[in-house]
Amino acid sequence: MDYKKELEKLNEYQRKAVLDESNACIVNASVGSGKTTVLISKIIYLHYEKNVSYKDMVVLTFTNKAADEIKERLINLDTSIDINELNLFGTFHSVALYLLKNVLPKEELGYTKDFFVIEPDEELDIAMEIIQENKLKIKYKNRLKKRLEKSVQIHEEEKKISKYDDDIFSLVEFLKKEKVLQNKMSFTDIINNANLLLDNNKIKPKWIIIDEVQDSDKLQLHFIDKLKTLDTKLFAVGDPNQVIYSWRGSDLKVFDILKNKYEAKEVSLPINYRSNNTILEVAMCFLRDRDSLKGIRNTESKILVKNHYDAFNEACYLADKIRRMHKEGADYKDIAIFYRLQNQSKVLEDVFLKNEVPYEVSLKKNIRDIPVLNWLIKVLRFSVNPNDISSAVYVISNKDYGAGIREKTARKIIKEKNIDKSELLKKMNEFLSESSKIIKTEDFYAYFEFDKYIRPTSATYKEDKEYIYNLFDIIMKYINEKNVDFLDGLKEFINSSALYGLNILKEDINSNADSVKLMTLHASKGLEFSSVFIIGVNYGLIPLNTGCMEEEEEEERLFFVGVTRAKDYLELSYYTNPDYYRAREGKSLYLHMIPPELIENDVNESTKVNLQELKKQIQKEKNELKKEEVVEVIEEVVKKVRHKKYGIGKVIKEDEMMLQVEFENYGVKEFIKGFSELEFI
Template sequence: MNFERELAELNEYQRAAVLDENAACIVSAKVGSGKTTVLISKVLYLHDQKKVPYEDMVVLTFTNKAAGEIRERLAAKESSLSPEQLQGFGTFHSVALHLLRDVLPVEELGYEPGFTVIEPDEEVELALQIIEEEKLQIKYKNRLKKRLEQERTLYEQGKKETRYGDDLFVLMHRLGQEKLRQNKFTFRDLLRVSNFLLRRLVAEGEKEKFHPAWIIVDEVQDSDDIQIEFMEHLVVLGAKLFAVGDPNQVIYTWRGSRSNIFYQLKERFGARELTLPINYRSSGAILAAAKCFQQNPGELTGARTRGEKLRIRRHYNAFGEAQYLAAEIRGLMESGVACREIAVFYRLQSQSEILEKVFTGESIPFEVSVKKTIQDIPVLNWFLKVLRFSCNEKDAPAGVKALADKQYGEIRSAKRAREIIESVVTEKAERGRQKSGSESSQPADEHEGLTEKMCGFAEYFAEDCLENVIVDPAYVYDYFELDRYLKPTAARYSEDREYVWNLLERMITFALEQGLGFLEGFRLFLNSSALYGVQILQKEVNLQADSVKLMTLHASKGLEFSHVYIIGVNFGLIPLRTGDFETEDEERRLFFVGMTRAKDYLELSYYTNPDQVRVAPGESRYLQMIPRELVEGGVEEVRFEKTDLQKLRKEVEKSARVQPLAMLFGGGGAGKSAEESAGEPADKPVGETAEGSAEMKHGKMPRVRHAKYGVGTITSEDETMVTAEFENYGEKQFIKAFSELEYL
C-alpha cells in the first residue's frame, strides 16, 4: 500500500489529525467532513508508518454497521488481513464480549466461559418472574424496563432508597444473582463486568495481560458514562486515545450521551482538540440552511457551489403528501435519477405506513428502514432458544420456552416444560458425578425428545467429533430431527425449513470466518445475534438496492442521498413536544442531522390538517428559522383534484373492508371492526350518515362531534369535502374519506 499517496489525498485538517501523536486527541469532525476517511487513514498510518500491529489497536464504534464498514475499507487496502487481527475492532459491546471471552478472567466472578448474552426484553421477563415468585412490591411495572435503565446507576452507586420507595433495588440485587446463576450477561453487564476486571488488572499491577497501544473511537459524541469509563481503563493500561465525532450530532441523550461530551472528554483525558471544518457533501444552499440549527460553535465551510435552493411544501394531510411524493419520485425516475439516491425522512416510524401503502399502489420501489431480526421470525425465534439452551444448560428459561412453544414445541404447559427441563438437567448432572472422569456420556438416542437432544448437544458435537459438521447444516438439522417440529404437512413448512437451513449455514460460515471450533463458533454467533440482531431477511435498508429509502431521522444518521424529503415538519412531530430545554435542543440537532444528509436537493413539508394526535396544524417554527432567500419561490401548496379525492375515497373504503381506517390512516373509521366497516355501502362517504344527508337536503345544519374539536355544526358539504364550525376552534375542513365526524 502506498501510504504517501493516501496522505496526499487528505486536506490540511485531515492530515493534521492523522499525523497527530498526542497521548489523547479529540477531533471535532463537522458533518460531511470525511470523518470515516480520517479514522481509516489513522489506523493505516499507525500500522504502516508507526508499525503498530492491528492486534494492539482497539477501534470502537456505536453500530455494527459502522464497524463492518471500517473492516471492509481496511480489507480493501490490506488484502491479507485476518479476523484474528481485527478482534478489537467493533462496537463497545462486541469488544467487551471479546475481552470477557478471551482475555479477562470471568470465571473468578462465578461465570463460565460459555455464557449467554441476552437482550433487554429478556431481562425484563426475568425480572417479572422474580417479582411474582418473591412477591416484591414494584411500582409502575408497565414501565419496568425504563425504570431499570434509569435507576440502575443509583443502585450501583450504593443508594439505599429508590425514587418511589419500593423494592426495585431488591429486585436489581436478585436479578444480578439470577443472571449469574443462569450464566447470562445483558449488554450493560458486558461493559460493567469488563470495567470491573480491567480496574482490577490495574490495581493488581497485571497490565501485561492486556495493554493495547491505541484506542480509536468513532462517533465519540454518543458515549455514555459506562463507555467513557471503559475508554479510561484502556488509557490507564497504557493506550493512547484518538477519537472523532461531531458535538452537533448528539441525538441520543435518552440513551445516556451528553451534549457537553467534548468538554468532558478534553477535561478527563487532557486531550488536544482538532477540527475538520470542511463539508464535502451538501450544496451551499443546503448547508447555509442547516447552519441555522447548528448549536455548537465552530467553523463549518462548504466545499461545493450554492446549488439549488430548498423547497417548502404545504400539504392538506399525510395522504395528500404521499400522493404528491409518489408523483415527484416518478418524475425523478423518468429523468434518470436512481431511486437509491432518493430518501424520505420522518420523525416517527408510524408515519411510514401511509407512504408504504401509496408507493405500493403507484409501483414506486421502496425500502423501509426497520430493524427486523431473526427474533422477528417465529421459527427462528424458537430455534434460537433451542440452540441457546443447547449451548448453555444454565439458560433454563430458553429451554422451557423452546419446549413449550405453542407452534413448534412439544409440551403445552410451561409449568410441565419447566419440570421436564429441571428433571433432565438434574439427572444428567447426577450421571456425570457417577461416571469416571475418563468416561464420556453417550449421545442421545435416535428418537429421544427435544429436551434430551438439547441437553446432549454439546457432548454430541464435541470438538473431536464429526469433523465435517462444520461445513454441512444437515448434521445439526438431522440431529434435532427438526422435521418433527416444523411439521412437513404445515403450510409454512417449506418457508420455515429454508429459514432454519439458512441460519445454520450462516452460523457455520461465521465459525469458519472467525477461525473457531464448531461449538465455540455457535456460542459466539448466538451472542452476536443478541447484540446486533442478525439480518436473515436483509430487512434493513440495502443502500445499494435501487429503491427509495424510507426512514426516521434517527436512522438517517451517517447516510447521504442526492434527493431528500423531510416530511411532517409540524410542531408535535418536528419538533416533538418536549418537557425541557435539553430535549428541545436534541430535537433541533436531530433536524440538523436530517437536513445534512442531502447532497443536491432538500424539500421540507408540513400539514394544514395533520392526522396525528397532538400535532399542530401549520408550519413548525423550524421552517420559520430558515432564511427566505434560501427557499425557492416561497411556500407552495399542493392541492388535490376532485378526481383524485374520489379515487382516494374508493381506495380507503376498499381498505376498510380489511381493517379499520384508524389503523390505516389514523383517521375515520376508528372504533369500528373490520366486519362493521365491511357492512357499510361502498358508495357512502365515511363520516356521512343517511340521516345527515337528509337533514342537509331539508335545509337543516346537522350537529357533529369530533374527537379533538368537540361538538360543532356542519356549514357546507359537497361530494368530497365537509366543513364544520366548532366553538373555540372556528371552521375546520375535512376530506370525507378521512373524516372522524360523528353525526348527532
C-alpha cells in the same frame, strides 16, 4: 503501502489532525468533513510512520456498520493486514466481549469462557420469572427494562431504598446471581464486567481511537478510562452537533469531559464536502455555533417547502415525483425520505407498492419479531448451554411450538432433568454428544424433528420451515467461513446473533439496491443521499412536543442531522390536516427559522388555507342559508368529477363540507371541498 500519498489527499485541517502528536486529541468534525477518512489515515500513519502495531490499537465505534467500514477500508489500503490483527477494532460491546472471551479472567465473576450474550428482552423475561418465584413487589413493570438499567449503574453506597418503595434492588441482586448461574451476560453486563476486570488486568494499548465519540454514555466513558493507561494515547473524532441519542444515555458534555479528564487538545474539521451551500445554510439555522460549518459546493438552487393536505395526498405526490426524477436519470437508491415516527412509513409503503416505486424501509427488528426464530434460537441456546433453564422452559411450554407442557410443569421436569417427560427436552439434552453427526442444514432439521413442533397443519408451517432452513443455512455458512469446530462455531454464532442481530431479519437497508430508502431521522445518521425529502415538518412531529428544554434542543440537532444527509436536493413538507394525533396543522416553527431567500416558492401551494378558518367559513355560510336551499344546491351538483391523480370519478355522497367520490381504480375517496382540487365535469 505508500501511506504518504494518502496524507497528500487530505486538506490542511485533516492533515493537522492526523499528524497531531498530543497525548490526547479530540477532533471536532463537522458534518460531511471526512471524519472516517481522517480516522483511517490516523491509523495508517501511526502504523507506518510511528511503527505502532495494529494489535496495539483499540479502535471503538458505535455501530457494526461503522466498524465493518473501517476494517474494510483499512484492508483495501493495506493488503498485508491479517484480520486477526484487528480483534480490538469494533463496537464498544464487541471489543469488550472479545476481551471477556479471550483476555480477561471472567472466572473471577463466576462465568465460564462459554458464557452467552442475551438481549434486553431475554433479561426482562428472567427478571419476571424471579419476581414471580420470589414474590417480589415491583412497581411500574412496563418500565422495568429501563429501571433495571438505571439500578445496575447506581453505586453501592446509594443502594439504600427504592424511591418507589419496592424491591427493585433485591431484584437486581437476584438477577445478577441468576445470570451467573445460567452463564449469561446482558449488553450492559458486557461493558460493566469488562470495566470491573480491567481494574486489575490492564491490557495497555498504545492508542485508543474512537469514532463518533459524542455518542458515548457513562459506561462507555468508564470503559475508555479503564483501557487507558498513563502511556496510552487517545484520538477521538466526533460532532457535538449530532448528539441525538441522549435517551440512550449519550452525554452532550462528552467533549468537555474528555478534554478536562485527559487535558486533550481540540482540533477542528470545518469543511463540508457533502452538501451544497444552500443546504448548509439551511442546516446552520439549527446550529448553536453557526461558524462551525463551511462548504465548498456553490449552487444557485434553493430548497423546496411543500404543503400537503394529508399524508396520503403527500405519498401520491412523492410517488409521482420520484418516478419522474427516475425517468430524468436519478437512481432510486440516491433518494431518501425521512420522517420522525416509524409508523409514518405505512402510507408511503402502500402507495409506493401500488405505483411500483421500489423502496426499502429501515426498520430495526430483533429476533422476537419472528416467533418461530425466537423459539428456535432458545432451542439452540439450551442445547449448547444446559444451565439456560429459562430458555428450556420457554421452548417446551411455548403455546405455538412447544411440547404441550404447562410452564410450571416444564420448569419442574427441567430442573429435575426428567427428560423422559419430553422428547424435545431429551433431544436438547443429548445435543452436545450427538452434534458431531450434524454436517449440513438437513441434519440440523432432522435431528430435532421440527415437523412435530411447527406442525404441518399450521397456517404458518411452510413459512416457518423456510425460516428455520434459512437460519440453519446461515449458521452453517458462518461456521464454515470461520473454519472452527461445529460446537464452537454454533456458540459463537448465538452470541453474535444476540449482539449484532441476524441477517435473516434484514435489519439494515441495502445501500446498493436501486430502491428509495425510507427511514426515521434517527436511522439516517451516518448516511448521505443526492436527494432527501423530510416529511411531516409539523409541530408535534418535527419537533416532537417534548415540553423539556434539553429534549427540544436535541430535536433541533436531530433535524440538523436529517438536513445534512442531502447532497444536492432537499425538500421539506408539512400537512394541513395531519393524520397523527400529536401533530398540529400547518408549518412547524422549524420552517419559519429558514430564511425566505433560501426557499423556492411552491407554485402549487393553492391549498395553504387554515383548516380552522375554512371550518368557520363553512359554518357561516351554513347559517346564512336555509336548510331547504342547502339541500337544493346539493341535489343540483354535477355528479362526475376529475382529479389529477385518480382520474374521473362519481360523486356518491355530499354535504356542506365533504365530498365522497368513487374512482374506478382507487375506490372511494373523501375530500374536504375547500381542499379537494376536484374539477366538476
